[in-house]
Amino acid sequence: MSDGLIARVARTLREPVPVSQGFDRRLSERLAGAANARERRLVRRAGLAVAALLAFLALQLGPVSSPAVRPVELVIDLPEAGSVTVVGDFNDWDRSRTRLERVAHSSRWRTTLRLGEGLYRYAFLVDGEQWFPDPGRPSAADPDFGGQVSVLAVE
């Protein structure tokens, strides 16, 4: 069982189980009026089973909270470029989704991404044809598809 799954189970079980006021009142009355201990135990066990089912369902649906994101600026100096996009793990390697804008009166191109924690591999695509690594960040040779890919780590 992975650490992530254990953490999600613990977090989910700590959350209160939402019940309507009517249900809560009926349950309380039932518990108060139950004539024998055996009936009270059965009602409590039913409540626990419902809570366990809700926790399981919550796990299947996944975490509710969204991870924090932060702005990351990418800049590259390409005097001869007609168009520049950035392609990588943060946009499913879509060649045209994330366009850079040319900075006025300069040869620099820039964009700002909003990224959650993680490691992202990427490269710039110039005029839809040429791949360039980011000179401002670490890069590694791409043993699978050639060229180089840059690496951006967001902590």
Added chain:
Amino acid sequence: MALLVVVLALPTRGVAQDPRLAARLDPSTARRVDSLVQLNARAGLPGEPLVQIALEGHSKGATGERIVAAVEALGAGMARSRDLLGPGSSSAELVAGAMWLRSGGAPADLSEFRTAGGRRSLALPLSVAADLLKLGWPSDEAGTAMRSLLEARVADADLVAFSKRLDQLGKPSARTADALRQEVVRMTAGQAVRP
């Protein structure tokens, strides 16, 4: 008992193929990549990096065979990285560790980086270390340098500046190796190098 049957009948995550694979890859390649993603998941390894490398291959016009080979290689690299970095390693560390290995880095260095780095994330340091290999530095020089920098608790931003500084030194040689060692000594003494 009826409740148990209902619960077990519910679909669990990880069974359905990632729709991005079907949208971008040919059916055969998508199926093969998905199988590898599921295999990784059963081994407790993250599947998203494998999906991303498949999408990268598609974006760069690679054949289905090359894409599958890349996914297999990354999956194997991540598994090996987990063996060496430890089972609590993040997805980012496993990917960066795979990059180090696939760039020709010594496997034993991963364990030593973990020891030298303490509790900090190794994702960025491993990426910088792989960058040194790309620049042509021998694995033992790159490994020794990174170990020293981790032990000295050099910050991530300074590690990036260090690799850019080495890029400016030019192709590795006896002369530049001396310069590399001097840079490491200066940085571990607390004198950060910034461009």
